Amino acid sequence: MADVRKLVFSILRFLEDQKTSGSLSDEDVESVEVACQCLESSYKVNVRDPESCSKYQVPMNLLDIFNSYLDSQPDTDLSNLSLHEPTPEERTEAEKLKTKGNDFMSAEQFSEALETYTKAIKLDGKNAVYYCNRAAAFSKLNKHAEAIEDCNKAIMIDPNYSKAYGRMGIAYTSLNDHAKARECYRKALELDPDRQSYQNNLEIAEQKLREESLQGGGLGGMDFSSILSNPALMNMATTMMSNPQMQQIMANVMSGAPQSSPAGETGGGIAPLLQVGQQLAAQMQAQNPDLVAQLRQQMGQANPDDPSAQSDQNPPGQ
Template sequence: MSSAIAHPSAFSPEHTDVNKSLLRGADYWVTVTADEIIVHADLSDKMAVEKRLAYSIVQFLRDQTHCGSLNSDEQESLEVAVQCLETTFKISSRDYHLAAPQPLREIFLNSLLKNDIVTLPETFPSPEDIERAELLKNEGNNHMKEENYSSALDCYTKAIELDQRNAVYYCNRAAAHSKLGHYTEATGDCERAIAIDPSYSKAYGRMGLALTSMSKYPEAISYFNKALVLDPENDTYKSNLKIAEQKQREASSPTATGLGFDMASLINNPAFISMAASVMQNQQVQQLMSGMMSNAVGGPAAGVGGLSDISSLIEAGQQFAQQIQQQNPELIEQLRNHIRSRSFSGSAEEQS
């Protein structure tokens, strides 16, 4: 019996007869006769699948370069890998039509869960162990309220040792890990909680927080969206989703700054320039600035030293801020709201 590969164009209903049977797959057709097996491969679809896979890998590698845990050499190595993949598969970051519905990391995790690689223990905890574990969880929650995060972590770990089937314990320990800056450990605990209870919205929300702290914004957005599917009215998830989306936009913007807004646009804004010029014409501000310049030119002998210059600088800044507040209170309020919005809502979330 022989086999051959043919392009889909070689296959049509005319090529079949009563002596042939047909098997159809997603990317291929198979015809079987008594003498041969012919596999008709859909090469065009195969290339499309490979391009989509390569695009997902490139997106994953790009996310890793923004996670903040790599040194410059490691980031450069990833960038070279991205360039090689883009050249080989003839793709670019602008090929948005190639994006998969889920990030590669999430696809991988779902595959692990479906294949039972993340398994539950075979034995059930005793009623006594369940009761002790619950007491330890409550003790951990009290430590979290008092911001004793290391003690809370210990309590949740002991609770897990007694009852490994409770998703809440893993999710609460993830929160403690995040407070301590252990974001990788936090994502691991969230994964375990989701494996135990796939409908546990809080685990998805806390996964989103940890991923956002790791600068993995696309993945964080995906998890916040899943949390909202399970709990559509949760304002915390909505707020954190907006923050992650904003951070993603800032990370993608060439004009983004650490302040989280486009400083270049602000400086070039005619209204801001006019307002700043008006403030600088204020006599009190001019006197403060003149005094600072005199000290700078005259050196230490001209004044009482650097401490006086710093005090003058602070006073000048306060005068400048007061003048802006008086002339354009809307701008000040916008800046205040922006700074407030950059703090996660998850900090006020209660433990289960």
């Protein structure tokens, strides 16, 4: 119970200080006074009683204890944005540290830069630039999750900070999360439409997403599930496999026997098989041109290096 009363005593001292701080209205001061009376009555603690002071007073006041705890926590926690209001001297020193950190970055001394930016943040935790610069150092050290958190902190301080969105996009790209990277670059470009690097990075992210989409569709990017579920195609396949010439050729292929083409020529290899396939393709074109067009489109998507396929795609970034 003694430790609890120490905490209550510290809370009472904090509230007493707030009553005389001038930051509360007369009505609020009265409310705080009622709260103090309730605590004193419930815990039998009185900040004006010498005996209570000797038993329960601690060396630091509650606000200093709270800020000391925040300072001891990793700065990558978004809830730990500093409550400390920097003095003019601290702001000046923080700017010097930022400049020193920038010099470390230029010299590719990324660990030293990270440490220096952290010192600047300790002095002035309300400056978005310091978090954004430290995010760059985190990224160079392949600590991309930490970089993202620092960028989020910068954005919490300055929601219109385009560079924070841009650097967060770089971190997401390094984590192969191109969808989130794209959104970051879009926001950065919205805030700073003249920055060509944002446009370039946005185009790269969109290209990566297109590649992922193609790879996810099946072998070579073809969506075989949709192809095989197409009734017209399955009917064509059934017709092809019921063709006597195709059946004979497939039997010969399986047995290794010489194959005879539709023209009566005998030989090995798959040439006769291709000739029958060409005949069936011509039949498919005549009977169901829409289905053939669909297949050609999917084959074109499966081969993005094919110039005819590229012509159907919008230019990157548009």
